[in-house]
Structures are given as C-alpha cells and as structure tokens.
Amino acid sequence: MKVTIVGAGAVGASCAEYIAIKNFASEVVLVDIKEDYAEGKAMDLMQTSSLLGFDTRITGSTNDYSKTANSDIAVITSGIPRKPGMTREELIGINADIVKSVSASLIEHSPNVTLIVVSNPMDTMTYLVHKTTDLPKNKIIGMGGALDSARFKYRLSEALDAPQSDIDGMVIGGHSDTGMVPLTRLATRNSVPVSKFISKERIDEVSEATKVGGATLTKMLGTSAWYAPGAAVSSLVQAIACDQKKMFPCSALLEGEYGLSDLCIGVPVILGKNGIEKIVELELDDAEKSKLKESAEGVSKVNDLLDLKK
Numbered sequence: 001m002k003v004t005i006v007g008a009g010a011v012g013a014s015c016a017e018y019i020a021i022k023n024f025a026s027e028v029v030l031v032d033i034k035e036d037y038a039e040g041k042a043m044d045l046m047q048t049s050s051l052l053g054f055d056t057r058i059t060g061s062t063n064d065y066s067k068t069a070n071s072d073i074a075v076i077t078s079g080i081p082r083k084p085g086m087t088r089e090e091l092i093g094i095n096a097d098i099v100k101s102v103s104a105s106l107i108e109h110s111p112n113v114t115l116i117v118v119s120n121p122m123d124t125m126t127y128l129v130h131k132t133t134d135l136p137k138n139k140i141i142g143m144g145g146a147l148d149s150a151r152f153k154y155r156l157s158e159a160l161d162a163p164q165s166d167i168d169g170m171v172i173g174g175h176s177d178t179g180m181v182p183l184t185r186l187a188t189r190n191s192v193p194v195s196k197f198i199s200k201e202r203i204d205e206v207s208e209a210t211k212v213g214g215a216t217l218t219k220m221l222g223t224s225a226w227y228a229p230g231a232a233v234s235s236l237v238q239a240i241a242c243d244q245k246k247m248f249p250c251s252a253l254l255e256g257e258y259g260l261s262d263l264c265i266g267v268p269v270i271l272g273k274n275g276i277e278k279i280v281e282l283e284l285d286d287a288e289k290s291k292l293k294e295s296a297e298g299v300s301k302v303n304d305l306l307d308l309k310k
C-alpha cells in the first residue's frame with residue numbers, strides 16, 4: 001500500500017506520522033514545493049522508526065511526481081492555511097490553482113489513485129477536483145466532517161464529564177464556521193441521547209463551540225491546527241487501505257441524495273477499498289434538513305467563485 005501526501009507542512013507531516021505509527025502502509029511519499037522540505041520531514045520521521053516500532057518507509061520529494069507513481073491513495077494538503085481572523089473561504093484563489101495542478105500531476109502518475117482533499121475551502125476544493133479530473137466520483141473524498149465530529153465528541157465529553165470513548169456524535173454539512181451541522185439529536189453516551197445528561201442550553205453551547213473549533217485553535221496557535229486534522233486524515237486513509245467499511249462524514253459529490261446535487265458537502269459515507277462505497281442517507285428532522293439546505297447554499301456560493309474553465 002503506497003500513500004502519497006502532497007504538502008509536507010503541519011497537516012501533511014502529522015498525517016504521515018500517524019499513518020506510520022499505525023503501521024498499515026508499506027510506503028508513504030511526502031511531496032512539497034519547498035526545496036528539500038519533504039525530504040527533511042521524511043528523514044526526521046524515519047529516525048523515529050526504531051523508537052516507535054513501525055516499518056512504513058517514508059520518503060520525500062521536491063515536486064518530483066515520478067516518485068509518487070502507482071500510489072493507491074493520495075492526500076492533498078498543499079496550499080496555504082488560514083491566519084487568525086481569516087475564514088477558510090478566503091483561501092480559495094491561491095489554493096484552487098494549487099489543488100488543480102497537484103491533482104493533475106498525481107493522476108498522471110497514479111491513474112487509479114483515490115484522492116483525499118484537505119486543502120481549504122475543502123468542500124469547494126473537492127468539487128474542483130471532481131470538475132477538473134476524470135477520476136470516478138467514489139475516488140474523490142473531502143476530509144472535514146471526520147475532524148469536525150472529533151471536535152464535537154471532545155466538546156460533548158467535556159460537557160458530560162465523560163470519557164470520549166463513551167461518546168458518539170457526528171457533524172455533517174459544509175466544513176466552515178457557519179456551514180457545520182452538529183447532529184445533537186443523534187449524539188449519544190453509550191446509546192443514551194446526550195439530552196438525558198445535559199440541558200438544551202449546554203447542548204447549544206457545545207454545538208457552537210464545535211462550529212468554531214478550527215477558528216478557536218487558529219487564534220490560539222497563530223495558524224490552523226494539525227494534530228487532529230492529521231489524525232482524521234490518517235483514519236480515512238486507513239479505512240480505505242484496510243477496506244474497513246467504516247462510516248465517516250466526508251465531503252462527497254451529491255447527485256440527489258439529501259435533495260442536493262452538483263456540490264460536495266459533508267454527509268455520512270462508508271469508506272472501503274473502493275473509496276466512497278455508499279452515501280448513507282439519514283432521516284433528518286425538519287430543523288436539521290433546513291440547516292443542511294442552508295449550509296449547501298453557502299457551499300454553492302463559494303463554488304461559484306471558481307473559474308471552472310479548463
């Protein structure tokens with residue numbers, strides 16, 4: 001199993017580290033445009049191999065895509081992250097050009113690759129890859145909901161004073177401060193609805209804290225977060241590489257599901273060796289449906305900013 005990660009920055013390197021520690025991939029190739037940067041990150045990570053006990057071989061390359069040939073899975077984290085006060089949508093101009101050229105180079109050397117898009121604004125970047133490449137739709141996956149759901153579970157565990165392993169919850173919708181839809185009605189502690197443990201006001205606070213989870217960290221760190229994003233990507237890569245058939249909310253191209261079409265947005269999907277093997281349609285209540293519709297309108301507005309002429 002060969003995995004390429006383009007962008008050896010904060011998220012890309014953290015993702016490579018978690019994939020290596022989980023020890024399921026034979027090879028990880030890091031690619032970056034900065035001279036020697038990916039090679040340096042790869043060397044540093046390889047020097048943890050005997051200490052951490054993994055056998056994954058990590059190599060680096062400065063923009064030489066021949067080194068990525070025949071990758072099974074590739075992750076696109078190349079681009080600029082947001083600074084405090086910025087929205088993810090403000091990154092569109094620079095990142096769209098980067099994502100378009102990087103996805104073309106990856107596919108040229110690995111025509112059967114499954115792509116995971118991380119660069120922001122992620123739903124729009126995922127849509128861009130659908131529009132500008134010939135990959136089948138099950139092989140283009142946007143990572144956002146897995147991270148947002150992990151942040152939701154973290155906030156719920158705090159509010160319930162419960163371990164995260166007791167908590168289940170999911171965030172669907174667009175990967176943006178206003179677009180996320182934390183499914184509070186369906187969140188549980190060991191199958192018991194969280195509303196049995198905390199008030200509606202507290203649940204609303206959790207929901208709001210989840211939606212601005214990325215912005216909160218960006219303000220604290222001066223750049224966007226990387227540990228949880230890297231871990232979330234590594235979980236998607238593992239689900240595909242190991243054919244786990246696990247369910248994650250991912251940005252997927254919708255063609256009528258949830259009454260939406262011609263956009264990529266976060267919905268629960270089953271991930272296995274064929275990438276997105278199924279889009280799971282939940283029975284949402286009216287309030288959830290209208291939040292998802294509003295979120296989709298926001299994503300479509302950002303998509304409209306793309307120059308989709310090839």
Ligand SMILES: NC(=O)c1ccc[n+]([C@@H]2O[C@H](COP(=O)([O-])OP(=O)(O)OC[C@H]3O[C@@H](n4cnc5c(N)ncnc54)[C@H](O)[C@@H]3O)[C@@H](O)[C@H]2O)c1
Nearest residue numbers: 007009010011032033078079080081118119120122143229
């Ligand atoms: N989807 C999510 O949930 C999520 C979470 C966190 C970050 N992000 C996004 O991921 C992206 C990366 O974030 P980061 O914190 O790792 O940023 P970073 O600046 O640490 O790393 C980005 C790397 O991309 C490289 N790069 C730029 N252009 C390139 C090109 N054409 N080819 C190859 N490499 C190139 C840069 O040299 C840099 O090393 C940002 O767009 C950020 O907003 C998304």
